[in-house]
Amino acid sequence: MAAVSDHGSPDSYRSPLASRYASPEMCFVFSDRYKFRTWRQLWLWLAEAEQTLGLPITDEQIQEMKSNLDNIDFKMAAEEEKRLRHDVMAHVHTFGHCCPKAAGIIHLGATSCYVGDNTSLILSSGVITAHCSLRLPGSDNSVSVSQLARVISRLADFAKERASLPTLGFTHFQPAQLTTVGKRCCLWIQDLCMDLQNLKRVRDDLRFRGVKGTTGTQASFLQLFEGDDHKVEQLDKMVTDKAGFKRAFIITGQTYTRKVDIEVLSVLASLGASVHKICTDIRLLANLKEMEEPFEKQQIGSSAMPYKRNPMRSERCCSLARHLMTLVMDPLQTASVQWFERTLDDSANRRICLAEAFLTADTILNTLQNISEGLVVYPKVIERRIRQELPFMATENIIMAMVKAGGSRQDCHEKIRVLSQQAASVVKQEGGDNDLIERIQADAYFSPIHSQLDRLLDPSSFTGRASQQVQRFLEEEVYPLLKPYESVMKVKAELCL
Numbered sequence: 001m002a003a004v005s006d007h008g009s010p011d012s013y014r015s016p017l018a019s020r021y022a023s024p025e026m027c028f029v030f031s032d033r034y035k036f037r038t039w040r041q042l043w044l045w046l047a048e049a050e051q052t053l054g055l056p057i058t059d060e061q062i063q064e065m066k067s068n069l070d071n072i073d074f075k076m077a078a079e080e081e082k083r084l085r086h087d088v089m090a091h092v093h094t095f096g097h098c099c100p101k102a103a104g105i106i107h108l109g110a111t112s113c114y115v116g117d118n119t120s121l122i123l124s125s126g127v128i129t130a131h132c133s134l135r136l137p138g139s140d141n142s143v144s145v146s147q148l149a150r151v152i153s154r155l156a157d158f159a160k161e162r163a164s165l166p167t168l169g170f171t172h173f174q175p176a177q178l179t180t181v182g183k184r185c186c187l188w189i190q191d192l193c194m195d196l197q198n199l200k201r202v203r204d205d206l207r208f209r210g211v212k213g214t215t216g217t218q219a220s221f222l223q224l225f226e227g228d229d230h231k232v233e234q235l236d237k238m239v240t241d242k243a244g245f246k247r248a249f250i251i252t253g254q255t256y257t258r259k260v261d262i263e264v265l266s267v268l269a270s271l272g273a274s275v276h277k278i279c280t281d282i283r284l285l286a287n288l289k290e291m292e293e294p295f296e297k298q299q300i301g302s303s304a305m306p307y308k309r310n311p312m313r314s315e316r317c318c319s320l321a322r323h324l325m326t327l328v329m330d331p332l333q334t335a336s337v338q339w340f341e342r343t344l345d346d347s348a349n350r351r352i353c354l355a356e357a358f359l360t361a362d363t364i365l366n367t368l369q370n371i372s373e374g375l376v377v378y379p380k381v382i383e384r385r386i387r388q389e390l391p392f393m394a395t396e397n398i399i400m401a402m403v404k405a406g407g408s409r410q411d412c413h414e415k416i417r418v419l420s421q422q423a424a425s426v427v428k429q430e431g432g433d434n435d436l437i438e439r440i441q442a443d444a445y446f447s448p449i450h451s452q453l454d455r456l457l458d459p460s461s462f463t464g465r466a467s468q469q470v471q472r473f474l475e476e477e478v479y480p481l482l483k484p485y486e487s488v489m490k491v492k493a494e495l496c497l
Contacts, residue, residue, distance in 0.1 A: 156479070169184075180463050
């Protein structure tokens with residue numbers, strides 16, 4: 001058997017989210033380097049605040065910590081964790097090894113959740129907003145409101161351009177009244193706008209765990225400051241401010257309430273549902289040959305069937321969106337079984353589900369942006385399908401026109417019923433085209449309205465207020481929502497694989 005290999009090796013399993021799908025920037029955000037660098041930053045902030053409030057911490061110790069934030073010996077940390085069976089203390093020792101003068105004040109008064117929970121909140125806040133006090137690498141590279149806003153903007157351009165293009169509507173995936181291509185796209189946009197607002201709400205509601213101690217009572221810090229309640233509150237606020245949060249929880253156990261994770265993943269799961277619906281529609285329209293996602297010049301649709309143009313991007317979105325929707329079950333169950341002030345059975349689960357939720361959401365948003373930047377519509381195919389179905393839909397208008405011309409509503413209804421069944425038989429039994437209009441044109445009974453048939457069969461007269469709805473929706477709801485993100489709209493999406 002081969003020797004055990006490192007996790008970056010082709011001989012070792014690596015999550016496809018990292019190796020195939022998610023952006024390099026998002027993978028870095030959830031990397032060990034970024035995580036443990038954040039721990040060190042938190043320890044520095046704590047030491048700076050404790051020094052400011054009068055604890056005997058020297059400038060030299062602070063400077064030593066600052067100088068070694070990125071000097072992480074991962075091999076030593078792994079060895080320490082294997083020896084101690086405690087990840088936080090392993091990194092306390094590793095940080096202390098390169099900061100010998102500061103070693104004695106690192107993690108002073110804190111518990112493991114000071115770095116663990118606060119890092120989770122920093123990452124969640126930063127990933128959603130695409131910036132935080134630590135600054136994510138790059139500018140707009142995350143599951144952020146900016147990323148989602150770009151998708152909405154691309155689809156809004158698509159909807160505006162095709163606001164008046166008639167297309168066959170479907171209910172139960174059966175032919176229904178006409179709508180427009182732009183109006184259908186607005187159904188997608190509306191769902192994504194709700195997701196954008198939910199992301200903003202969760203971002204604004206996120207609070208810092210702060211400096212709370214082992215069971216949330218701040219007893220260790222109260223002892224450090226010799227019973228000075230005001231200084232403990234100042235410490236909590238100073239560290240919260242340094243981390244870029246407007247407020248911290250007043251009440252915690254050892255951890256922040258795990259319902260926070262439910263809130264965050266619920267919004268991401270809801271986004272997954274929206275993307276799945278949109279991409280399912282695109283896949284169905286691709287089958288009808290009315291619309292296609294981008295298909296590159298050298299792209300292969302099938303290894304066996306060279307002619308195929310499979311909607312692989314939309315299929316990928318649906319596949320990963322299902323995974324994203326299921327991940328919310330993890331924090332739901334975790335929150336329900338946290339005993340008293342905390343139990344550790346949350347830890348291993350959260351290492352997986354939180355990172356995977358953000359990596360998955362990053363992937364589907366990036367892929368959906370790529371799709372929306374290259375959607376192709378085939379008006380002639382749409383027109384042909386309308387011609388197949390519109391004659392039946394137009395029968396009521398034809399009856400009304402005949403009555404206005406002096407005919408009997410009942411007689412006309414019977415005439416059209418007979419002709420419609422004959423035309424339907426040609427379509428279903430013979431595989432022919434719908435020839436109802438030709439039959440009406442050939443029937444002398446309908447001669448009073450023969451000259452009106454073209455007008456009565458104009459597809460745009462069957463789309464109701466669809467185009468006006470698109471215009472009003474974009475102007476009143478979408479564009480105002482997107483205005484804060486105008487500066488990031490030019491960023492293009494690129495697929496990893």
